[in-house]
Amino acid sequence: MEAKLNNHIHYPAALVNVNGVISNSTDAKISVFDRGFLYGDSIYEVFYSENGSFIFLDEHIERLYHSAYLLDLQFSWTKEQIVAQILRTASESKIKDAYMRLVVTRGVGALTLDPGQSVGNNYVYIIDNKPVYPSNLYDQGVHLFISKVLKTDKRSVNPEAKSGNYLNNVMAMHEAKKQGADDALLVNSRNEITEGTTFNLWMSKENKVLTPAITSGLLQGITRQKVIEICQKENINFEETIIKPSQLLEADEVFITSSTRGIMPVGRINDTIYTKHKESGSATKKIASLYKKLLTKEQSKGKYKYE
Amino acid sequence: MEAKLNNHIHYPAALVNVNGVISNSTDAKISVFDRGFLYGDSIYEVFYSENGSFIFLDEHIERLYHSAYLLDLQFSWTKEQIVAQILRTASESKIKDAYMRLVVTRGVGALTLDPGQSVGNNYVYIIDNKPVYPSNLYDQGVHLFISKVLKTDKRSVNPEAKSGNYLNNVMAMHEAKKQGADDALLVNSRNEITEGTTFNLWMSKENKVLTPAITSGLLQGITRQKVIEICQKENINFEETIIKPSQLLEADEVFITSSTRGIMPVGRINDTIYTKHKESGSATKKIASLYKKLLTKEQSKGKYKYE
Numbered sequence: 001m002e003a004k005l006n007n008h009i010h011y012p013a014a015l016v017n018v019n020g021v022i023s024n025s026t027d028a029k030i031s032v033f034d035r036g037f038l039y040g041d042s043i044y045e046v047f048y049s050e051n052g053s054f055i056f057l058d059e060h061i062e063r064l065y066h067s068a069y070l071l072d073l074q075f076s077w078t079k080e081q082i083v084a085q086i087l088r089t090a091s092e093s094k095i096k097d098a099y100m101r102l103v104v105t106r107g108v109g110a111l112t113l114d115p116g117q118s119v120g121n122n123y124v125y126i127i128d129n130k131p132v133y134p135s136n137l138y139d140q141g142v143h144l145f146i147s148k149v150l151k152t153d154k155r156s157v158n159p160e161a162k163s164g165n166y167l168n169n170v171m172a173m174h175e176a177k178k179q180g181a182d183d184a185l186l187v188n189s190r191n192e193i194t195e196g197t198t199f200n201l202w203m204s205k206e207n208k209v210l211t212p213a214i215t216s217g218l219l220q221g222i223t224r225q226k227v228i229e230i231c232q233k234e235n236i237n238f239e240e241t242i243i244k245p246s247q248l249l250e251a252d253e254v255f256i257t258s259s260t261r262g263i264m265p266v267g268r269i270n271d272t273i274y275t276k277h278k279e280s281g282s283a284t285k286k287i288a289s290l291y292k293k294l295l296t297k298e299q300s301k302g303k304y305k306y307e
Numbered sequence: 308m309e310a311k312l313n314n315h316i317h318y319p320a321a322l323v324n325v326n327g328v329i330s331n332s333t334d335a336k337i338s339v340f341d342r343g344f345l346y347g348d349s350i351y352e353v354f355y356s357e358n359g360s361f362i363f364l365d366e367h368i369e370r371l372y373h374s375a376y377l378l379d380l381q382f383s384w385t386k387e388q389i390v391a392q393i394l395r396t397a398s399e400s401k402i403k404d405a406y407m408r409l410v411v412t413r414g415v416g417a418l419t420l421d422p423g424q425s426v427g428n429n430y431v432y433i434i435d436n437k438p439v440y441p442s443n444l445y446d447q448g449v450h451l452f453i454s455k456v457l458k459t460d461k462r463s464v465n466p467e468a469k470s471g472n473y474l475n476n477v478m479a480m481h482e483a484k485k486q487g488a489d490d491a492l493l494v495n496s497r498n499e500i501t502e503g504t505t506f507n508l509w510m511s512k513e514n515k516v517l518t519p520a521i522t523s524g525l526l527q528g529i530t531r532q533k534v535i536e537i538c539q540k541e542n543i544n545f546e547e548t549i550i551k552p553s554q555l556l557e558a559d560e561v562f563i564t565s566s567t568r569g570i571m572p573v574g575r576i577n578d579t580i581y582t583k584h585k586e587s588g589s590a591t592k593k594i595a596s597l598y599k600k601l602l603t604k605e606q607s608k609g610k611y612k613y614e
Contacts, residue, residue, distance in 0.1 A: 010417045029336035032431050039473035040347025110317045113480040156459040164348035165472040173420040
């Protein structure tokens with residue numbers, strides 16, 4: 001039986017904080033004039049905590065600011081205020097291993113696309129238990145499908161901004177599910193692999209590890225960046241480059257990275273089956289082990305601890 | 308002094324209907340778990356009434372269903388239920404010349420992109436007075452800027468679906484405003500004119516009227532379709548075709564069409580000034596006059612009248 005992906009927070013979630021007011025999920029609402037609701041004019045981050053301590057939060061906040069920069073979205077709150085509400089919400093939830101989704105919109109305003117007419121922001125924090133992926137996804141691996149939906153060109157809506165415009169990925173995911181896969185990979189108009197719907201992609205071939213270059217049009221994942229640093233530090237032969245689907249289908253191993261998944265092997269892409277990641281000493285196992293050590297180190301720092 | 312665009316409904320608007328519950332604007336809210344809010348996973352229509360009668364409502368409802376089809380979004384309400392709430396909201400508002408925005412989302416659900424995990428829909432109707440554009444916009448014309456933001460490719464997110472993913476247009480509008488223009492035009496990756504942020508584009512050159520073909524990647528506007536029918540009926544020399552920016556800058560006349568604007572002349576694109584639309588017998592004046600007659604006829608039908 002094939003492993004089924006369970007990569008989501010069920011609705012209702014535990015708690016929601018809207019602009020500093022914490023409530024349960026069913027009471028958590030936003031104005032219908034919010035530009036996030038009307039136009040997807042928002043940015044977001046997903047991060048998590050382990051044992052009451054947020055992991056790589058500095059990096060996620062930095063990327064939130066990068067998304068804001070790319071969309072010229074101004075914050076009415078300071079970085080300290082944004083972070084304080086993360087910790088306050090987590091503390092109130094009593095969840096020690098938490099998933100958090102932070103959405104910042106361009107606020108409400110007149111019914112016009114012009115962002116100059118918007119007023120302030122809306123800040124939404126959703127917290128729940130960190131999702132637990134079925135263990136066989138880490139053994140057998142996830143089943144991906146290369147979507148016919150092309151990744152949005154960076155000259156149209158830059159995928160480097162983690163925004164509220166996710167129909168591109170929604171439709172790719174929808175297609176993948178109809179094909180019986182767990183999730184989708186997207187190529188750009190030059191038929192270069194970019195990323196998955198909510199994760200970065202990696203492959204290894206003849207002792208070399210490859211991941212699509214940012215220039216192919218993709219989000220700079222936090223876990224992706226951590227794996228790059230691991231490769232550099234550990235002298236693992238590694239390259240950010242253009243990857244075509246044909247190369248991927250001839251890879252020795254394929255794995256994906258995301259904040260909630262960590263390092264997850266890929267067991268199948270379309271009709272190609274991958275099994276080498278199961279062997280001891282595989283690139284996937286090696287990198288997963290090094291990443292786990294990094295996580296332990298990060299957690300021990302306890303910079304974003306809450307009671 | 309240049310004419311300034313006033314093409315929007317101010318916040319707060321008059322009334323909002325959320326899933327059949329009518330309230331004032333400030334009370335009108337939606338769950339933060341709504342997929343429209345989280346992913347822009349929604350569709351919408353903007354239409355209006357004159358003298359207590361909705362104009363071209365059949366066409367707008369048909370396009371709403373086309374958008375739903377393109378995104379594989381299912382309705383929990385029937386067409387009759389959707390329309391009944393339009394009339395009920397308009398009636399309760401007492402506004403006879405009304406602007407209405409109808410948003411239908413894929414509802415709430417687990418925090419996953421997979422639309423298969425969503426439950427039902429959310430239906431939001433926003434009503435207010437129909438916006439009145441400054442009369443000099445119909446005399447002098449609107450000032451447009453050809454954006455460096457490329458129109459999203461139809462293979463990524465199809466612009467033929469009027470969806471909640473509008474960052475592409477938001478960013479183009481933002482750029483146009485910074486350039487001192489009223490609004491933006493977008494080209495695709497082949498440098499073909501597609502459409503404006505919320506309107507279709509037309510040009511006339513040597514007694515021939517041209518508009519970008521749907522294959523360039525754009526929304527099939529209701530007013531656009533009406534003007535096509537006018538051209539066919541009145542034997543106006545007309546073509547849907549590829550239009551490059553260079554052709555546009557050499558046009559005799561340029562005008563835009565949208566439901567709320569009707570036919571509006573363009574007075575300037577980047578640094579090119581257009582004045583021929585002001586001459587009596589101009590293509591713009593002729594088509595605007597024929598369109599006005601069509602509106603009168605439509606209104607007299609009174610199919611979607613409310614008290």
